[in-house]
Amino acid sequence: MKKYKTRIFLGLLFLIIIFNRESIFCALFSYKIDKKRASHKMRDENIIMIINENNRYPTTFLSEIINTSQKCTSEKLNFTFAKCNTDPNLLINYGKTNCIGYATFATSICNYLLERQNMKRQWVATPYIAEIYFCDVNIHPFFNSSFFKDHDIVVIENLITHQKFAFDPSLNDYFGIYKIRLR
Numbered sequence: 733m734k735k736y737k738t739r740i741f742l743g744l745l746f747l748i749i750i751f752n753r754e755s756i757f758c759a760l761f762s763y764k765i766d767k768k769r770a771s772h773k774m775r776d777e778n779i780i781m782i783i784n785e786n787n788r789y790p791t792t793f794l795s796e797i798i799n800t801s802q803k804c805t806s807e808k809l810n811f812t813f814a815k816c817n818t819d820p821n822l823l824i825n826y827g828k829t830n831c832i833g834y835a836t837f838a839t840s841i842c843n844y845l846l847e848r849q850n851m852k853r854q855w856v857a858t859p860y861i862a863e864i865y866f867c868d869v870n871i872h873p874f875f876n877s878s879f880f881k882d883h884d885i886v887v888i889e890n891l892i893t894h895q896k897f898a899f900d901p902s903l904n905d906y907f908g909i910y911k912i913r914l915r
């Protein structure tokens with residue numbers, strides 16, 4: 733009977749962690765913006781067609797624009813630690829990229845959708861290099877990996893109120909975490 737209760741407890745604990753992984757992640761981890769990366773305008777007609785298929789019904793909800801961006805990024809790109817092309821208009825041909833490519837690709841999709849929905853005067857998406865903090869401690873000095881040297885994120889900012897929403901497209905691809913917390 734004790735084994736049975738322990739298994740049920742561990743199973744429930746596992747489900748709680750899985751269903752609340754984003755909240756747990758945001759409570760433990762935060763990102764500090766370091767530098768801005770260059771943005772690219774989405775010009776590739778094949779990518780634009782894919783974006784439009786994933787966003788058939790125009791929306792002015794920022795959450796839908798972010799979700800479409802992350803969905804297209806996750807579907808079309810595969811992560812690699814190797815140096816590679818990061819121009820979002822060329823990434824569809826390669827399929828593999830690092831966190832820089834993930835961020836520039838997702839940023840270009842967000843900005844394309846913001847422009848298509850006539851929201852470009854109010855919102856802008858920008859790729860940034862960021863440092864990751866765990867419980868308020870910068871974890872970059874503890875790792876030699878290039879993943880932690882320069883980690884890229886996307887920040888969508890309201891140009892009027894300066895409200896910011898941030899996400900890590902490579903983190904979303906691996907763990908299904910849709911938003912991150914900025915410091």
